[in-house]
Amino acid sequence: MPIKSRIRSIPDYPKKGILFRDITTLIKDPVGFRLAIDSLTQHYLQDGMDFDVIVGIEARGFIIGGALAYTLGKGFVPVRKPGKLPAEVVSQEYQLEYGSDTIEIHVDALEAGQKVLLVDDLLATGGTALAAAALVEKVGGIVSEMAFIVNLPDIGGERKLLEKGYNVYSLTDFEGE
Numbered sequence: 001m002p003i004k005s006r007i008r009s010i011p012d013y014p015k016k017g018i019l020f021r022d023i024t025t026l027i028k029d030p031v032g033f034r035l036a037i038d039s040l041t042q043h044y045l046q047d048g049m050d051f052d053v054i055v056g057i058e059a060r061g062f063i064i065g066g067a068l069a070y071t072l073g074k075g076f077v078p079v080r081k082p083g084k085l086p087a088e089v090v091s092q093e094y095q096l097e098y099g100s101d102t103i104e105i106h107v108d109a110l111e112a113g114q115k116v117l118l119v120d121d122l123l124a125t126g127g128t129a130l131a132a133a134a135l136v137e138k139v140g141g142i143v144s145e146m147a148f149i150v151n152l153p154d155i156g157g158e159r160k161l162l163e164k165g166y167n168v169y170s171l172t173d174f175e176g177e
Contacts, residue, residue, distance in 0.1 A: 003039070004172040006032035007150060021150050021174055023121045027063060036064070036149055039171055041071040043147075044117070051115040051144040053077055057103065057132050058084070060121035064149060068119060077109045077116075079132045090138045094131035103128070105135040112140035122150040123170060126157030133166060145169055 006026040013020040026032040053075045056065025062078060069076035082091065082102050089104040110116065116136050123129060123146075133143045143166055151158055151170035161168050 037067045051117045054117045057120040065119035092131040092134045094127040110139050110141035114141050115144045116141045118146045123148040123157045124152045124155045126160040
């Protein structure tokens with residue numbers, strides 16, 4: 001698949017034993033970036049999914065989510081690392097495959113009942129996506145779906161998200177690699 005072939009694999013990053021799927025090679029390629037955004041745009045236009053705003057997870061989720069918000073005519077809300085948002089925030093700690101982290105969202109980022117498409121570059125353990133979904137829900141939003149460029153199904157994140165009742169869509173999978 002053209003998208004998959006434009007994603008670089010980096011062994012032992014960020015620590016030994018991790019095979020990191022790097023979308024920077026996809027998004028630096030104008031054809032690859034356009035293909036990714038156009039594919040997501042077409043999916044959501046054809047799917048007819050009902051959502052009001054796109055929430056992107058720092059940092060690569062900003063790139064994908066911002067471009068997708070533009071093509072779909074939706075607003076964009078950032079989920080950031082601690083200390084980066086200027087107004088009052090809600091925080092959520094979560095586990096990564098190689099440690100723990102915290103993310104935040106403005107308390108007034110969403111209106112009660114607002115439907116959200118949550119976007120990030122990659123789904124591995126699901127920890128970041130679950131934390132972002134928890135933030136969306138804490139401020140009154142409803143997660144309609146989660147979208148990713150890359151899914152790593154063997155790591156189990158997709159299964160965790162589906163078990164929690166979330167809808168998941170990804171452009172490409174890297175299985176058993």
